[in-house]
Amino acid sequence: MGFCEKRIQLAHLYGEQVTHEQQKDRARGQLAHQRYLEDGLSSRGDRRCFVATCVFGQDALETQVLRQYRDAVLLRCRLGRWIVGLYYRTSPSLCAHLVRSAAAMDATRRLLRVVVAGCLLHIARRDEQ
Template identity: 40%
Template sequence: MGKRSRQSANDRMVSASELAQMGRCERLVMFEHRHGSRRTAGQERARERGLVEHERFYREGLAASAQATRKGRCFIATCVFGESWQTQVLRQFRDIALRRNVWGRRVIWSYYRLAPGICKCLRRWPALQAPVRVVLGAIAACLRWWPGLRGGRQCRR
């Protein structure tokens, strides 16, 4: 009987690249296992380039996630309208008018607590989407006239 190896789980893990290489030639795998594998300069540059690209992709994903969090969620409007002008107007109203004061932030907090459940109901019973769409559409149409909204019409006094 042979001795059991006392390697940690991480030392025994095999990368996807190593698995792909194992499929090509059993003798080569054994040779590389005994004597080690040597990468050419081109292979090493490609590996480094891949690591840099992977890191860039990872950081872009984190930045996009943070941006989506900052952008905020407009659950119900997105559920019934998608990414339309109504959704944009409602988001702008939230950011420009509601976030400026305490009661507005409380409204936003309550909305974020209740809206996901409402969206589940709207997805389960699509017939409810039409009346919600009418109400939110009317609210968004009125809010287009709110002073200070970007892209909306300004009130003239």
């Protein structure tokens, strides 16, 4: 945001003149930004985990672990963000296939349990350091 030079000069000479309405709006905006930031850094903010939700359920432990791994590890590097973006583009169609095939659902469930175990180990090692 930019300010005109005159406003900066007046604020310097007379102090910041903020009305009660502006104070309320500023506080509301700061609270909204804080919530947005917290949602972006926590698993509550982005609950998209299509395949795990399809296979295990929305609030299953496995789904929560995968979300935690995404937030704590993948979203913190460029390659990880690219992988997550690719996953978001392809996983809805994968889920449509899984719903139609019990064998594919079972195989995916077994594979994801191995992935979840690896994610848990990686997170535990990271936390130890």
